[in-house]
Amino acid sequence: MSFGARPRAVLALLGTLGLSLTAAASPASAADGTPTAPTQLFNGYRNCSTDADRPTYLSALGNVVVEAVPGTTDAIGNSPLSVRFEAWPVADPSRTETVTRDRATPGDEAKGVLSGGMLADGQTYAWRAQTVAGDGASSWSAPCYFTIDDTRPAGTPTVTSPNYPPNQWNQGGDPVRFTFSADGDDDVTGFQFSWTQPVPVIVLADVGDHGIPQPRDPYADSAHFVRADTPGGSATVDLVPPYGGAVTLSVRSLDRALNPSDTASYRFLIGNTAPTVTPADPSPEFGDTTTFTLRPDPALQSKSPVVSYSVHTVNGPDGDKTFDVKAAADGTATTELTMDGITGEHVEVTSRSSNGWVSDAASWGIDYDTTPTVTSDVYPEDGSGGGAGVPGTFTFTPKVKGVVSYTYAFDSEPEVTVAAGTDGSATIDWTPGSAGPDGLQVYATTRSGIQLVPYSYSFTVN
Incomplete structure (x- = not known):
């Protein structure tokens, strides 16, 4: 297709974008001040090249977007104006085409669209921009040059x-x-x-x-x-x-x-290059602080010394955490971890060598049940007993150490917090107001303020 051809589909597209192809500008309204030459020129979202011998190479399989910022001498003026874009094949400057962007704003980037159907593969084009306001027009910008390259490399590398x-x-x-x-x-x-x-x-x-x-x-x-x-x-x-x-x-x-x-x-x-992760206590209890020794994979260490470890802990009370530990000259390191994950402690460790190699991750973990045990003398779990107005006691017993209180709520009742005794347990009295299914939710809180996993206890009031 020649540069001057105009398919109907192209004209419809440009109309939708608020652009026109015309020999003269038709600005939406006059802008304040004297128009100045557009700045900030881009084509295909890449920098404009003003060197005809070093054009920017662009693909026009869709189209080429040209952009410029119009201006006026009145810095406060903000009335709509137009930007006129002229484009032509370098080999034949007589075949100049004009695209006008109406309703542009001084200081904002204005776009013109050169349809791919207007541009030929392998050909070099020039374009320039001009600000138009009322009956006046600025000088033209310096021309930008680009070459169309729509042909992909033929083979894979x-x-x-x-x-x-x-x-x-x-x-x-x-x-x-x-x-x-x-x-x-x-x-x-x-x-x-x-x-x-x-x-x-x-x-x-x-x-x-x-x-x-x-x-x-x-x-x-x-x-x-x-x-x-x-x-x-x-x-x-x-x-x-x-x-x-x-x-x-x-x-x-x-x-x-x-x-x-x-x-x-x-x-x-x-092959696997993960380090080894060894706790001083192989089965630490919830709340314990344990020293972990980190050792590099021997083959990895022989290639390039391990200089640090990245330690990632999962599901702690404050969320996941990642921190670095410096390695000794032999590639080993130690770090202390507190077992405070309410469902367990899970750790992933990678090593970093002096040459930048990052190892596979080594994993270590232990699971904990931190829900309290709940018993009742009158209202057994998943059973029935008592009756409306019949009091009963409920005893909360911890499965982990360090519990200082329990927070509980019966169905449709507000939460209540009670202190735990020296052995970590607590007993409450409760009297139902009516018969039927009922339930209790309770969780423990530790000395360090960690809220443990809640337990649901169901029963029926006779």
Whole structure:
């Protein structure tokens, strides 16, 4: 399709977006002050290039969005105005097209849309912007240049590793050295890689104040992108896998417009590198403080010394917690943990080596029943007894140490808290007002203020 063609569908789309294709601007209303040339120029949410010899490469499979911030000499003025965008093929400047964005606001980014049907693959285009207000118009901005690249790299990259051969078990501990090769496809200028599948979508920009794009350079993210040493060449990276066992790295080639190739996968296997976690007391009671010794995997330690551990505790009274423990020269470390999880204590530990390797997680755990035991002389659990107006006693007995009080409530009655005796138990008196099914909920509170797991006790009043 020639640059001057106009399908009806394109015209309808631009109308929906509040844009018009016209030889002259038709502003919605006059803006205050004298219009000034637009600033903050972007195309395809990427920075404008004003160098005709170094255009920005863009994909136009959908369309190309051009943006500019209009202005006026009156900084307070906020009346609507228009932004006129002119675009043309560099090879034939006579074929100029105009897109006008009405109802723009001074200081805010205004968008124009160049439909993909207007743009040809492999061709370079220029565009510029002008602020229009009332009968006046600003000077034109400097032209921006972009080249359309709608062609994806033809093949998947070749992925190799000299120290972690594919589809076999490998001893972990050394970063994995990967080489990505474009195999001479000079359309390829870089690579994207990820431990997760599918490979994430590339984010070109964030949106800042006043709608102004904040372009991202994907290659600034060295954990997921690397440039090829030359177009069609290769790149080498050292990566630490996020886990052991069966591991897959996904890689795809990128061209100058960041069009991706199909994805190549490299699968390999890593033996377990988890540390050992040993409590001084193998069966600590709830409320005890116990020293844990952390020891590195010997093979891992021999490759690169362990320098620290990350300890993650689960379901504590204040929620999950993670903290680091420094290792000694031999890679071992100790830490104290208080057994205060109301359903048990569960710990996960990973080691970190001096070369950045993070081990698999080692787990240790113990379960606790912290509900109180409830008994009654007149109203047995899951049974019947007494009657309306007949008093009964209920005794609460702890299953763990350190209990100082109980909080209880009978059906439809408010909560009541009673102190525990020196042995941790408590007895209450209760008289039902009517016959029928009834129930009691009670939980204990420890000396350190931890509310333990509640217990539900059901019975029937005769």
